[in-house]
Amino acid sequence: MLFQPKLFHLHRSCIYYTARGKSSKMNSISPPEAVKGMKEWRPELFNKKVQLPCLRVKSEHVSSLKAPLKNFVFKMPNLSNVQPAEMSENATDVGGDKLIILSPQTVKSFSDLSTVKEHLDKISVKDENFCLKDFTLTSDNWNPNDKLKHILPDGEDVSGFSRIGHIIHLNLKDYTEPYKNVIGHVLMELPGIKTVVAKTSNIDNTYRNFELEVLAGEKDFEVTVKENGNTFSFDFSKVYWNPRLSTEHERIVKMLKSDSILFDACAGVGPFAIPAARKCRVFANDLNPESYKWLQYNAKKNKIREDRINCCNLDARDFIKQVFLQEFLAMYKEENSQDRDIHITMNLPALAVTLIDVFQGLLWNDREKISGNEFPLPILHVYTFSKAEDPHKDVLQRVEEYLGITLDTVHLKEIAFVRSVAPNKDMYRASVKIPAEVLLRDLSKRKLAENSIDEKNKKLKE
Known part of the structure; x- marks a missing residue:
């Protein structure tokens, strides 16, 4: 029709x-x-009776009026604007006429169709073909x-x-x-x-x-979604998933090269890790056993090679202190290790900033294995919320507080807006090349945040 x-x-x-x-x-x-x-x-x-203007035309003429009447026809869901005309008592043409329903906002009478009169004249449609008909809307x-x-x-x-x-x-x-x-x-x-x-x-x-x-x-609650060419399955009631982060996931993956290595500390069901593993080596972790289960499932579902992704079910701090540190020290022994491109994502915006103090003194106990500062500095991508009038300043201050250092332009890569979460609350990413001074800090001289972690966490959740 x-x-x-x-x-x-x-x-x-x-x-x-x-x-x-x-x-x-x-x-x-x-x-x-x-x-x-x-x-x-x-x-x-919602039931409502309305009176709508109509044109009665022969069925064979309906197609020729499609273009001329495109700005006049009535459009409403589940209401065909071309319908069989009811037969009058004296009609002889059984079932041959159609009613074209017109918009009551643009057509009050036949004269309102004057701009298409030439087309109507060709098929002998005149004033007597115009009528008002009752319809019941639901x-x-x-x-x-x-x-x-x-x-x-x-x-x-x-x-x-x-x-x-x-x-x-x-x-x-x-x-x-x-x-x-x-x-x-x-x-x-x-x-x-x-x-x-x-x-x-x-x-x-x-x-x-x-x-x-x-x-x-x-x-x-078990769903399957597609994002950036990958398929993810999970139980939405037991894991975290936000479709509004697809652009950010893609943005980070584009930063990676074939010889990069990604450590995804808060991987969820894999929106960073799975597409990244198509490009480079990935270590993916999540504390939630359900997320860990679906992370493994999605790696197989997307046919990620087993040698490209390792999945862990640890606390984010333990993941950094155990898996990341072990792999980092192994990389250090490799030739030209200082050129390795290492990335760490921590997408837990309500808490992640409070977790990054784990990097303070991370290499202290292994300092004798490292000659000078000639080792690769990992790039940390940490996510957080801000309600401050100057969010860039706010995010930077909190990142510096938990790393225990003032970042210079060499180590601060960017503070990027990710998305608006609510009125006066936005999500940001701070990308930082972690300074050697932080990684090699004497553990006895770790710089603690001014407020306790519990207090800070409470503030970040507000």
Whole structure:
């Protein structure tokens, strides 16, 4: 049928607009006022009778009017704007006519079609072919964005949700909490969605996962997603995954060369480690046993060679003190070891900065094995949040505090913005070539942060 809206495209647009609080312009008829403030899903409240302008034409002429009427036809989900015309009592042409439904905003009468009169005259379509017809709209005739726009309080929207496989994950705000049942049912209409969840707590436990409340759909948390050409499977309720970090994952991998080596201290299910292992040697670690399980699974699923990736299930500090140190000392014995390109990622933004003091004195006990400072300086990529007015200064101060040194322009590679997390809260990456002075520091002279780690961690989580 001609002029039929492409519903899949419309739904994809809905994800974009809803996430940003913008209104869809696909249809111009609002739902009934009765839907405003709905807190329990009642789709029958969307039922609405409307009168729409139509043109009655012979079926063989519909295709010739497609281009001339493209700016006049009515577009609304699940409502074909070309329909069979009802037969009148005196009609002799059985089933030969069609009704083209027109937009009530642009067409009030036949005279509003004057700009296409030449095309209508050719097929003898005149004023008597114009009519107003009653239609009944239902919940299916509005896309999810329009539904939520008219249900929620004026000026409010559903923002900050992510799609992870068949799951939509919401961060409910205080004003949306009473509407969560309705929001869940509406978002279930998006293609391929089986489950809508909201987190019930912040990420404040050891394993970086959070409790989930199922708002609608199945209690099925095992998903498969694609990112940067790789496939990742995991149980979303037991591990951490953020689809908004795909660009940052790709950015770090592009820094690596074929002879680089990456130590991913907080690897999760592998979004840094798996693509990196296609380029270079990788040691990947996560404390969460579930993340470790899926990390191994994803390495096999993506056919990563066993000699390219080693997976560990350790605390990040222990990973640095054991695995990294052992490999680092082994590399030092190699010819031209000072030229090795070594990277360390620590993507645990609420806590990672407090962990980097592990590098203070890391080589102290092995100092006799190292001649002078002729050894490769690893590049640390550590992630953190900032709410400061000058976030670059804030991030730098905290990195310097936990490394116990003032960084010069040689060792500070960059402080890069990663993404906005919430109003006045952004995520940053500090990339630092760890100074030899830090690595060789006398353990008895380690410089501790001004505040205790527990106090610092509490502050970072706020």
